[in-house]
Amino acid sequence: VNGDSPLNFYDEQLFMMLNTHPVSTNFTAYVYAIAQSSTSGYGPAYLINAVTNTDWWYQLGIAYNWPFSNGTFDSGFHMIYMVWASNGSPVRGPVLLNFNGVVQGGDEIMLEMYFLSGNMVLCAYDTVTHSKAIALVPANGSQIVTSLNLVNHGYFTGLMTEWYHLRPYYGSEEGVIYKLPSFSGYFSLGVNEFYNSSGNVNTLFYSISDFSPSNNYTFYNLTYGGAFETSNGIYYVTGSLYPILINYKIIGGNFNEKLPVTYYSNYQKITTYMPSLIFVNPGSNITVPTEIV
DSSP: OBOOOOTTSEEEEEEEEEEEOOOBTEEEEEEEOOOOOOTTSOOEEEEEEEEETTSOEEEEEEEEEEEOTTSOEEEEEEEEEEEEOTTSOEEEEEEEEOOSSOOOTTOEEEEEEEEETTEEEEEEEETTTOOEEEEEEEOOSSOEESTTTTTSTTOOSEEEEEEEESSOOOOOOOOEEEEOSSOOSEEEEEEEEEEEETTEEEEEEEEEEEEOOSSSSOOEEEEETTEEEEEOSSEEEESSOEEEEEOOOOOSSOTTOOOEEEEEETTEEEEEESSEEEEEOTTOOOBOOSOOO
16 A cells, blocks of 8 residues: 655644664664554654665654544554655655554554665564564665664654644654664754645754763753753653663662562553653653552
């Protein structure tokens, strides 16, 4: 199914650009499939993006209620991909593909693209239900690089939450968690919203900031145009979830005792154990025991 979404929509993009990341001939990341939609019924796409050494751009992700140019949308979760040439022109897509099984809201999705025998393999895999969607497209280039980020046409290697709206959008999103397989020590966080009018692209707002974390204990935030995003170089979060690293020290008592933590994430009650990195909704109450007997 071709999911043509031209720029007469207001296109909001929250992105993490990887400025130094060992991607080489493949790029893999994980994202949780969150079912969310605006009043129009349109939902976002959760994407990985890769620039090749010939300056072609490949986008792969999972989309929810992705819109068509006639104002309708394709309900539910689908794999989505798009290919852009080095001159800035779209070559293929957006294309929506069905999974070969069920994808549930909240499932962890592995997104993977890699070169194989002159092709680029694009794959989305549900690690919970084992559903999969896959596509092969001609490869232009032989490596995925970060050296061409934003050099031409806004292409970059990294992660993105993209959402089309019918009107200017200055709101937030439900929290979406991405995870990289390895630490990125230099990245940029950006927020962008634009629309097309009479063939011209008009920017409503744009902001980008660079970060160079020395470890993965600190999260760096960007808030702009009503949007929020944060990353520690491994996790990347867009929308209304806030990371909290919980640790503790035991004075006396049983060192084998597990300390439960109860909190709400995307409005679902979750219990885990300290020490732990958790992602909580704004205003969430975090419950921990004050004494272990």
